[in-house]
Amino acid sequence: MRRLAILLTCLAGAAFAQGADAPGGEEPSVLPAGQGQEEVFYACTACHSTAIIRRSSFRRDQWDGLMDWMTEKHGMNPLEGAERTLIVDYLAQHFGPRAAPARGRNPFLN
Ligand code: HEC
Numbered sequence: 001m002r003r004l005a006i007l008l009t010c011l012a013g014a015a016f017a018q019g020a021d022a023p024g025g026e027e028p029s030v031l032p033a034g035q036g037q038e039e040v041f042y043a044c045t046a047c048h049s050t051a052i053i054r055r056s057s058f059r060r061d062q063w064d065g066l067m068d069w070m071t072e073k074h075g076m077n078p079l080e081g082a083e084r085t086l087i088v089d090y091l092a093q094h095f096g097p098r099a100a101p102a103r104g105r106n107p108f109l110n
Contacts, residue, residue, distance in 0.1 A: 030054075
């Protein structure tokens with residue numbers, strides 16, 4: 001019986017380690033919902049967490065160029081065709097240039 005308990009502990013440990021594989025234990029839902037959410041998550045978190053994406057804001061052409069940079073400099077699998085369009089559209093839509101804050105308004109007084 002004791003042996004069985006030890007075996008079970010080991011199995012549980014292995015399952016836990018596997019779940020922790022994703023960087024930071026993130027799931028696709030850390031990204032805004034929308035078409036391309038899962039594709040972006042799985043294509044991009046092989047190397048880094050989504051934090052680097054979420055804190056970025058680029059125009060579509062900048063995101064597009066970044067995909068080549070990631071491939072050339074960092075060995076990402078080239079993104080092409082429909083998948084590339086889907087991913088770059090998603091990034092531009094959800095992580096595009098932030099709107100300039102309205103001037104002369106104190107957001108704490110609204
Ligand atoms: C093969 C590995 C790899 C993959 C896959 C990958 N990246 Fe990167 N990415 C890197 C590395 C390495 C850096 C730069 C080092 C760092 O700052 O961590 C980086 C940096 C970045 C940056 C910061 C750029 C800057 O100058 O501010 C962004 C944004 C980014 N990646 C977005 C993405 C997106 C979006 C995807 C998915 C389409 C992706 N990455 C997939 C390796 C990768």
